[in-house]
Amino acid sequence: MKIVIIGGVAGGAKAAAKSKRLLPDAQIDVYTQDTHVSYSACGLPYYVQGNFEDYHNLIIRTPEKFQKDGIDIHLQNRVTKIIPEQNKIIVHDLINDIEFEVEYDKLLISTGATPVMPDIKGIHLKNVFKLRTLEDGITLREKLRNSKKAVIIGGGYIGLELLEAFVANKVYTTMIERSEYIMPILDDELSELVQDFVVNMYPEYTSVINKDSVVEIVGEDTVRGVRTENGEYIEADLVLISAGVRPVVDIAEDAGILLGKTGAIKVNSRMQTNIKNIYACGDCCENVYSMTGTPAWIPLGSNANKEGRCAAINICGEVEDFEGVLGSAVTKYFGLTISMTGFTEKFAKKNGYDTVSVMITKRDKAGYMPDVENVTLKIVADRRTHQILGGQAIGCGDADKRINTLSTALIKYTTAEELAGADITYAPPFSTSIDPLISAARLLDEKLKK
Amino acid sequence: MKIVIIGGVAGGAKAAAKSKRLLPDAQIDVYTQDTHVSYSACGLPYYVQGNFEDYHNLIIRTPEKFQKDGIDIHLQNRVTKIIPEQNKIIVHDLINDIEFEVEYDKLLISTGATPVMPDIKGIHLKNVFKLRTLEDGITLREKLRNSKKAVIIGGGYIGLELLEAFVANKVYTTMIERSEYIMPILDDELSELVQDFVVNMYPEYTSVINKDSVVEIVGEDTVRGVRTENGEYIEADLVLISAGVRPVVDIAEDAGILLGKTGAIKVNSRMQTNIKNIYACGDCCENVYSMTGTPAWIPLGSNANKEGRCAAINICGEVEDFEGVLGSAVTKYFGLTISMTGFTEKFAKKNGYDTVSVMITKRDKAGYMPDVENVTLKIVADRRTHQILGGQAIGCGDADKRINTLSTALIKYTTAEELAGADITYAPPFSTSIDPLISAARLLDEKLKK
Numbered sequence: 001m002k003i004v005i006i007g008g009v010a011g012g013a014k015a016a017a018k019s020k021r022l023l024p025d026a027q028i029d030v031y032t033q034d035t036h037v038s039y040s041a042c043g044l045p046y047y048v049q050g051n052f053e054d055y056h057n058l059i060i061r062t063p064e065k066f067q068k069d070g071i072d073i074h075l076q077n078r079v080t081k082i083i084p085e086q087n088k089i090i091v092h093d094l095i096n097d098i099e100f101e102v103e104y105d106k107l108l109i110s111t112g113a114t115p116v117m118p119d120i121k122g123i124h125l126k127n128v129f130k131l132r133t134l135e136d137g138i139t140l141r142e143k144l145r146n147s148k149k150a151v152i153i154g155g156g157y158i159g160l161e162l163l164e165a166f167v168a169n170k171v172y173t174t175m176i177e178r179s180e181y182i183m184p185i186l187d188d189e190l191s192e193l194v195q196d197f198v199v200n201m202y203p204e205y206t207s208v209i210n211k212d213s214v215v216e217i218v219g220e221d222t223v224r225g226v227r228t229e230n231g232e233y234i235e236a237d238l239v240l241i242s243a244g245v246r247p248v249v250d251i252a253e254d255a256g257i258l259l260g261k262t263g264a265i266k267v268n269s270r271m272q273t274n275i276k277n278i279y280a281c282g283d284c285c286e287n288v289y290s291m292t293g294t295p296a297w298i299p300l301g302s303n304a305n306k307e308g309r310c311a312a313i314n315i316c317g318e319v320e321d322f323e324g325v326l327g328s329a330v331t332k333y334f335g336l337t338i339s340m341t342g343f344t345e346k347f348a349k350k351n352g353y354d355t356v357s358v359m360i361t362k363r364d365k366a367g368y369m370p371d372v373e374n375v376t377l378k379i380v381a382d383r384r385t386h387q388i389l390g391g392q393a394i395g396c397g398d399a400d401k402r403i404n405t406l407s408t409a410l411i412k413y414t415t416a417e418e419l420a421g422a423d424i425t426y427a428p429p430f431s432t433s434i435d436p437l438i439s440a441a442r443l444l445d446e447k448l449k450k
Numbered sequence: 451m452k453i454v455i456i457g458g459v460a461g462g463a464k465a466a467a468k469s470k471r472l473l474p475d476a477q478i479d480v481y482t483q484d485t486h487v488s489y490s491a492c493g494l495p496y497y498v499q500g501n502f503e504d505y506h507n508l509i510i511r512t513p514e515k516f517q518k519d520g521i522d523i524h525l526q527n528r529v530t531k532i533i534p535e536q537n538k539i540i541v542h543d544l545i546n547d548i549e550f551e552v553e554y555d556k557l558l559i560s561t562g563a564t565p566v567m568p569d570i571k572g573i574h575l576k577n578v579f580k581l582r583t584l585e586d587g588i589t590l591r592e593k594l595r596n597s598k599k600a601v602i603i604g605g606g607y608i609g610l611e612l613l614e615a616f617v618a619n620k621v622y623t624t625m626i627e628r629s630e631y632i633m634p635i636l637d638d639e640l641s642e643l644v645q646d647f648v649v650n651m652y653p654e655y656t657s658v659i660n661k662d663s664v665v666e667i668v669g670e671d672t673v674r675g676v677r678t679e680n681g682e683y684i685e686a687d688l689v690l691i692s693a694g695v696r697p698v699v700d701i702a703e704d705a706g707i708l709l710g711k712t713g714a715i716k717v718n719s720r721m722q723t724n725i726k727n728i729y730a731c732g733d734c735c736e737n738v739y740s741m742t743g744t745p746a747w748i749p750l751g752s753n754a755n756k757e758g759r760c761a762a763i764n765i766c767g768e769v770e771d772f773e774g775v776l777g778s779a780v781t782k783y784f785g786l787t788i789s790m791t792g793f794t795e796k797f798a799k800k801n802g803y804d805t806v807s808v809m810i811t812k813r814d815k816a817g818y819m820p821d822v823e824n825v826t827l828k829i830v831a832d833r834r835t836h837q838i839l840g841g842q843a844i845g846c847g848d849a850d851k852r853i854n855t856l857s858t859a860l861i862k863y864t865t866a867e868e869l870a871g872a873d874i875t876y877a878p879p880f881s882t883s884i885d886p887l888i889s890a891a892r893l894l895d896e897k898l899k900k
Contacts, residue, residue: 010883043816043878057818290873302876305883323871330875339875366493368507401851404874408858411872421773422861423740424854425780425789426752428493433460433755 001026003315004089004104006079006251008037010301011282012110013061014308015315016071022316028071029102031091033078036134037063042301044137045158048144049165055138082107082255084275106277106315109252109265110308113245113283113299118153122217122226128239131158143238147171151226151236153214154243155182157331162240163198164333167205174207174234176214176226187344189359190378190392197336197394209234245299247284260286262297269321271311279315281307290324290411291342291389294351298327326390328407330400339403342390342410345380354383358443362436364397366428373397377440379406379416386415386448391440398430402437416445451476453765454539454554456529456701458487460751461732462560463511464758465765466521472766478521479552481541483528486584487513492751494587495608498594499615505588532557532705534725556727556765559702559715560758563695563733563749568603572667572676578689581608593688597621601676601686603664604693605632607781612690613648614783617655624657624684626664626676637794639809640828640842647786647844659684695749697734710736712747719771721761729765731757740774741792741839741860744801748777776840778857780850789853792840792860795830804833808893812886814847816878823847827890829856829866836865836898841890848880852887866895 003019005012008030016030030037038061047055063073074091080099081090089107092099115130117123129140144150150166152159155177166173175182175198181191182198199208209232216227217239225235247264249257258274260266264286271279283299285307303325313320328341348355359378366372375395381388391406393399409419419441426433453469455462458480466480480487488511497505513523524541530549531540539557542549565580567573579590594600600616602609605627616623625632625648631641632648649658659682666677667689675685697714699707708724710716714736721729732754739746753775763770778791798805809828816822825845831838841856843849859869869891876883 040816040818040878040883042876042883043818046816046819046878051820052818290871300876301883302873302885306888323868324873326873328873328875330877330880332877332879337880341873341875366490366496368490368493368502369496370501398851400875400880401848401854404851404855405858407874408855408864408869408872409861411859411868412862412864414858414862418773418861419858421740422858423752423774423776423778423791424857425778425791425850426492426750427780427782428490428496429782430780430787430850433490433492433751435752438756 002103002105003028003108004102005030005108005110006089007110007112007282008032008034008073009039009041009112010304011308011311012108013038014305015108015110015281015312016066017061017069018309018312019316020069020071022312022318024070029074030066030071031074031077031079031102033076033094034133035075037066037073037075039134040301041132044131044134045161045165047137048131048141048162049168055134058134079251082251082278084255084278087277104277106279108311108315109278109280109284110282111248111251111284113247115241116244116246117241118214118243120214120216122219122223125217125219126222127237128217128223128241130241131162140240144169144171147238149236150238150240151176151234152240152242154241155208156185156242156244157329159242160333161331162242163206167202170205171238172205174209174236176209176212176228178211178213180210182208183338185344186338186340186392187346187378190376190394193376193394194333194336194338198333201334245283247297247299249284252280252284260295262286262295264297270314270319271307271322272314279311281311287322288324290326291387293324296325296327298325300329323411326407326410328403330403335396336394337396337399338394339400340390340392341403341407342388343380344390344392345378348380348389353389355380355389356383356444356448357381358440358447360436360440360443362439363432364395364436365431369428375399375402375436377402377436379440379444381416381444381448383448386417388414388416388419402435405437416441416448420445452553452555453478453558454552455480455558455560456539457560457562457732458482458484458523459489459491459562460754461758461761462558463488464755465558465560465731465762466516467511467519468759468762469766470519470521472762472768474520479524480516480521481524481527481529483526483544484583485525487516487523487525489584490751491582494581494584495611495615497587498581498591498612499618505584508584529701532701532728534705534728537727554727556729558761558765559728559730559734560732561698561701561734563697565691566694566696567691568664568693570664570666572669572673575667575669576672577687578667578673578691580691581612590690594619594621597688599686600688600690601626601684602690602692604691605658606635606692606694607779609692610648610783611781612692613656617652620655621688622655624659624686626659626662626678628661628663630660632658633788635794636788636790636842637796637828640826640844643826643844644783644786644788648783651784695733697747697749699734702730702734710745712736712745714747720764720769721757721772722764729761731761737772738774740776741837743774746775746777748775750779773861776857776860778853780853785846786844787846787849788844789850790840790842791853791857792838793830794840794842795828798830798839803839805830805839806833806894806898807831808890808897810886810890810893812889813882814845814886815881819878825849825852825886827852827886829890829894831866831894831898833898836867838864838866838869852885855887866891866898870895
């Protein structure tokens with residue numbers, strides 16, 4: 001049995017290790033254009049910030065360790081073509097600049113996602129960065145230490161995490177986000193609160209520009225600034241592009257592999273594509289929402305890991321169905337936690353749901369405890385069925401605890417009334433006697449029954 | 451409509467307030483032998499410790515506020531008898547030492563629970579304390595400040611919280627627990643870990659004695675020490691009894707109200723006792739486990755609050771069914787969090803379940819983050835159905851987050867396989883890419899399928 005895996009960050013690395021455990025005699029090869037495999041891409045912003053010194057900490061398993069376990073890692077080997085009818089791929093060895101063919105019995109595509117690079121003048125100037133690979137992280141960290149003024153294009157998860165990294169390093173940073181507020185993945189009421197927090201946290205190092213976008217990156221050889229659609233010019237010796245990511249599907253598409261409506265590779269619950277013996281996992285592939293079974297593309301390390309594991313099980317001849325995803329996510333900006341699971345209200349509405357929602361702000365623990373903080377919680381239900389569709393929480397208090405508690409309700413069909421009857425742990429250092437999530441569920445239930 | 455409520459701490463106070471909102475014209479009277487109503491009893495250990503200065507912070511709603519809202523609070527008025535056939539109670543005014551009768555249309559019994567006071571010599575000596583009422587807390591805090599050596603009898607939640615309070619105040623404290631380890635509500639593997647932590651945290655102020663019990667409290671007028679069954683004598687100028695609580699059901703029982711098999715008052719899902727127009731809520735009444743529908747007596751403030759609310763709704767003529775409880779609970783000992791939901795393995799076994807369980811110790815967040823800590827997690831399932839029955843978590847890491855996440859799965863029938871498919875938020879400062887709860891669920895699922 002010869003298993004070939006394209007890509008080795010999260011899903012690919014996980015699948016390689018799991019396959020070897022299941023089929024110790026299988027020949028397993030991982031081809032990647034990257035200079036590293038099996039690392040925590042989600043940890044890159046914290047490495048850039050300086051939360052820890054050695055990037056090796058991000059590496060889960062070295063190529064040598066893979067080798068020792070009988071898995072062959074081929075770094076800087078880009079797969080350029082899949083030939084399904086011959087069960088072959090074509091690989092371009094980037095170091096020796098040669099091409100060769102590799103046969104497979106089973107092929108797993110785990111090519112990930114790539115930052116969307118806007119098609120503007122100056123995008124290739126020196127000190128214009130993206131953050132996707134470990135290499136990117138190492139370069140960015142080094143440059144950041146000698147930077148004074150930065151621009152971050154795009155205010156999503158990566159943008160926000162890097163804003164913290166930049167500001168913590170006392171680099172004056174302007175974030176440019178085309179939406180009304182940063183973190184536009186959230187409903188507006190919440191992203192407005194996030195933006196308020198960000199703007200007020202370290203005003204001496206932070207500026208946020210909304211409803212505008214960069215039309216040119218200015219400089220000769222090295223970046224000097226950016227020019228925006230609204231005519232602003234912002235000086236910068238470092239520009240970071242975090243304007244979203246897109247699934248890497250080019251070689252898959254060329255080979256006749258179908259994409260889903262999200263634009264990522266379509267797989268069934270066993271991670272199989274439409275072509276025999278070809279599987280996909282991780283950020284390059286589409287999934288379904290657990291609550292609704294509708295298409296979901298949620299490029300996150302947690303999903304990639306689980307999908308890689310599931311793909312390996314099915315590749316190795318056992319059977320496992322992937323249960324779907326919720327889009328559960330969390331990040332922080334200094335003391336502020338931002339977390340969500342399931343649908344936001346705007347996403348639900350866009351997908352045809354008639355929604356009812358509530359938003360509350362409550363203390364996260366007993367008011368008399370010294371470290372009490374607030375948490376703002378919004379939960380959304382379907383008006384007809386009362387099913388909970390999702391929730392969002394932000395706050396300096398324990399926001400992600402409430403979202404995780406909600407997330408488990410979403411893997412089963414759960415109504416607002418049922419959620420209001422949940423039994424959540426209480427002690428004064430941890431919660432209020434009626435947890436904010438229960439309060440929100442009760443309010444939502446009352447609203448639904450009106 | 452005349453609603454009479456016996457007891458006013460959590461359930462009773464909640465029910466009074468809720469009833470007034472639902473029926474603004476109702477006459478609502480709360481009778482209590484206590485000197486205060488509507489306070490956070492769960493906050494008492496933190497007040498004793500000195501986490502905050504003013505005990506008024508514990509009071510949720512003063513008698514004056516109740517009065518203003520049209521609710522009459524009768525402090526230090528002990529209800530001595532219920533006469534259901536006449537819809538009457540007999541009240542003993544403790545201040546003026548007079549008895550009188552009060553009529554009701556609806557009666558709510560919320561008499562709570564009371565510490566079990568062992569029947570030993572010296573139990574009534576000065577400086578032998580219990581901690582149940584606000585009054586108890588005020589006295590204990592004052593005494594603690596002038597204490598050098600204390601004994602705590604019983605190592606459950608209250609005992610442990612007060613051990614922290616005592617040790618934090620540099621009072622040398624010996625805890626005596628008759629079980630093999632303290633926190634015997636947990637499975638032994640976990641309570642052993644808790645005890646290890648406690649013993650090693652501040653060894654200069656802490657001693658724990660197991661498998662022994664106090665047979666005499668020694669002293670003339672004031673306590674000087676305790677003598678144990680195994681013949682030890684321990685000096686103490688303060689003794690705290692935290693050897694469990696029992697439901698206060700005497701007047702209910704006298705009136706012919708049925709108790710359940712747990713010894714607490716039996717109610718249906720609308721909080722009605724077997725006698726017309728008489729309801730019960732809070733620590734004095736029995737409930738059912740959400741997962742199994744079997745009897746549960748879980749005397750906790752969170753349950754009391756919810757039951758009080760539910761009782762009020764039904765008393766006021768609307769309909770609401772109480773969904774049951776899980777026994778979700780949390781506490782801490784300095785940096786160690788201890789949390790549980792549902793059945794422990796020993797409880798499940800005692801109740802006839804054939805159980806399968808796993809216990810794992812994992813990092814609570816990405817290993818490279820500076821504040822990473824461990825969490826030890828045990829989850830238990832039914833061998834036949836694979837249904838998850840409960841979980842316990844301890845650790846200096848974020849243990850209660852995992853238990854709350856599990857708890858929501860327990861309100862619905864959820865198998866280990868389903869739980870393994872949960873989608874829990876991940877970012878390096880908050881979790882590992884595969885959350886410890888998912889890891890545990892996967893292991894448990896594999897074990898169940900073997």
